[in-house]
Amino acid sequence: MEYRFNEIEQKWQGKWKENKVYRVSNDSSKPKYYVLDMFPYPSGAGLHVGHPMGYIASDIYSRYKRLKGFNVLHPMGYDSFGLPAEQYALETGQHPSVTTEKNISTFRGQLDKIGFSYDWDREVRTSEPDYYRWTQWIFLQIFDSWYNRISNKAERIASLLKIFESEGNKHHVCPGDKAYQFSAEQWKLFTDKEKQEILMEYRLSFSAYGEVNWCEALGTVLANDEVVNGVSERGGHLVEKKKMRQWYLRITEYADRLLEGLERIEFSDAMKEMQKNWIGKSQGAEMDFAIKNFSTPLRVYTTRPDTIYGVDFMVVAPEHELVSQITSANQKDEIEKYLTYVKSRSERERLAEVKQITGCFTGAYAINPFDGREIPIWIAEYVLAGYGTGAIMAVPCGDQRDFGFARHFNIPITNIIGEHFTGEAANPTKEAILHHSGFLNGLMMKDAIGVAINKLEEMGIGTRKVNFRMRDAGFSRQRYWGEPFPIIWSDGIALPLDAAELPLELPHVATYGPGPDGEGPLANISDWVNLQDKKSARRETSTMPGYAGSSWYFLRYMDPKNQNAFCDKKASDYWGQVDIYIGGTEHAVGHLLYSRMWTKILFDLGYIGHDEPFKKLLNQGMIQGSSRFVFRVRNTNIFLSSNRIGTAMSEDEKSSTGLTSLSSEVDQIHVDVNMVDGVELDLEQFKKWKNGEFAAAQFILDQGKYICGVETEKMSKSKYNTVNPDVLVDKFGADTFRMYEMFLGPVEQSKPWDSKGIEGVHRFLRKLWRLFYDDLKGKVWNDEKPTDAELKVLHRTIKKIEEDTERFSFNTAVSSFMICVNELAEMKCHKKEILEPLLLLLSPYAPHISEELCSLLGSTISPALGDSKGSVYPVFNPALLVESSKEYPVSINGKVRTNIVISLDASQADVEQIILQNEVIQKWLEGNAPKKIIYVKNKMVNVVI
């Protein structure tokens, strides 16, 4: 009986599905455990081998936890709103819901083949009205909230109204527009519209004017990705910044809590670092510098007010409103020229190219308030208008970028840190004693910061200021395929829909092109937009961005069918946080920050009982593609094997190709990796590829073979380096595929895909099978009693697999299984008592073969089902592994020279005696006494001579 994986896998997948084996209940006496994958966007390209990497890891962990007696929530769904489906609709006229549906069923088919243990009854799709109804509902709750900085949480707008009516806003500075200041009496006198405008400045989701990428020629707003070098990616039309009404989430109000929360969750240090940097909290001061012959002061933000005497110039963002006013007559042309230059550069260019220093002097001077020095004011692209005040004070002796700027433009540098400054490079230290610094002289810089701020405040020209670099999150898109806003605009006031009116379904549109004035496609449906019963009332026509639906999906899984709430509090209290969340790092500052914010809002409003969604995050590495290339001599049909480029030609080659040398220019062309075996190209397949585009190809070979070029790149269709999991699953089976993906290396590590090792894993499973059934002899397993040696092998494996699974070291776990099976095969051990526990250990990794063999053994336990009562996971018995002696490596001066078996309870003296009698050691000692003998119990012995 041989290992027929296709039959076995189909059979068990069918049974699991039929019996809904992986359905999980919200009501269980077992402890809960929540294992979550980042749900995929169902793209038209289908699944490639990179996708299942994380899914397999999470599936192994889920199955493991189930066997350990946990009630495991392990769901899957689709993040099914998004731009690609809409662009496809624009090209083909197919409704996005149709293509989305189709893509989902492709994905599902591919996922099913791999044998995942998802509870598909809990599937969610963000584009289903049943789901986005609640996305809209949550949006309305956010809209109806403001952030109370005193209680430090989100509260209802009603509570804000009460405060305004009793005391105005004196205790609650307006986060949107700080200019708003009013008493209770004044509040009561405002018109309804004025009141609504003020409330909007407090709301956690709010509407305001913001800049978008506007393409006049296309009549539409473009995403950053669609803009290349200042023109539209499609068509190359001019793109400019345009102010439009947008929705935002006031995530800045949560900045501190988002930072604080990081302390309580298990994210990698790198991930926490990324989020911290994004939030970018800094402590410093805002201060005003008078400008010579000008009434308005220049306000700068600095984290280092201690360096005030080292300021040699000012840099203002080119967009700063003062620039045009302060520029002197003789600098005007220069400044104009520079502004034109800056405008021509996209933000990306401004940020990426730092080697060349650019800037322009305005002709104006600021006055140092302490020593009256005149400080030249420059503009430069490295200062951004959006951060701080859009102006900085430059201290070249302490800041490397300021130093470079001063050098480049020959601005004299003042040294305020004595010998800490060499004149060769800036020194950003805070540990230096200040020189040439007036009232700060002699102070340690870090102590001077506070002193300087106090002085500024006393003089009324500066204040202590905490800055965040994070900005509020744009929340609207001028698109069709997203959640419509449950908002009606009437006389400039945004009116929320009643919860009973949800879902506000996406209406069908005739075309997916933009509406008038840059509005989204929805603006074209006047029946839908304009409400008959209310004159001048108009629906919001933009839709929500991709991250809306993904900011809370982990909650819907807990209670996916609920028609009365997004998730019953009982359900969210039962499941609580996601215990382990698996996905890539690309969401570091998007999804992972937004979902944390939404969770905090829902917590503040009392809808859920926890304020961090993910207890632990595991970042899977990216699977890169390994691309293959052929090299074509330019303007010919002659292809050179990679190692023949520039080599000498044989006479035969010369006559058959008509070439005289191989050193002419070659073009590198991607070829489909599936027609390359390792690096050797299959010439016949190549000639047939792309409908015979290369049918007439001639080859210059190396020893009869065509060797391709190799490069590691992102896996992508256009690079012909994608590998479809289906092909591998069909050929080797899901169990082999699962184990091979894990065997490739650590899950966290990025690595190029290579299918060539998969046979080794397949061989392992067949070898396992032969412990039970021989191809010729049939059944070979038996009920004999195991020996101590066999038990030792088993229990060593139990220990290793459990440890490795717990720390997500799946690659080493697979290798331990191999070692175990190799050893059992060598011992000719076919005993059920050994093999049955081994199958349970293996079942999270290779569920189908384990289930089949268990059932063939007549086992009472199904690895897929586990046990309703508790853990069926094999228990490690340490007593079986106890040894009385160990073969110690004995080294001389750290270099191993021999191995000696020594009893484990030997003392230092015992060991020294044994060692010194050893022949090899004596040879090295040459009759001398050792200086020292180091004996580390259970590790090694080192003799120092």
Added chain:
RNA sequence: ACUCGGGUGGUGGAACUGGUAGACACGCAGGACUUAAAAUCCUGUUCGCUGUAAGGCGAGUGUGGGUUCAACUCCCAUCCCGAGUACCA
């Protein structure tokens, strides 16, 4: 430029708290079985020198230093590769 990862045999990787570097696999080479192939099994496989052999000696985890009885692991410097980024004052 900054931040975060990472450099170990022909290849993917292992070595978890400093304690036998190269587990496990791929590939390769040789052999057994077979008419042949597949499958399976066995042997070898870091490099160099040496030995008929068992073995021995030396080098070795990007590079150069350092700490230590002992370094892939810790420290300093440096080079290279990958990913991310909003030049954040």
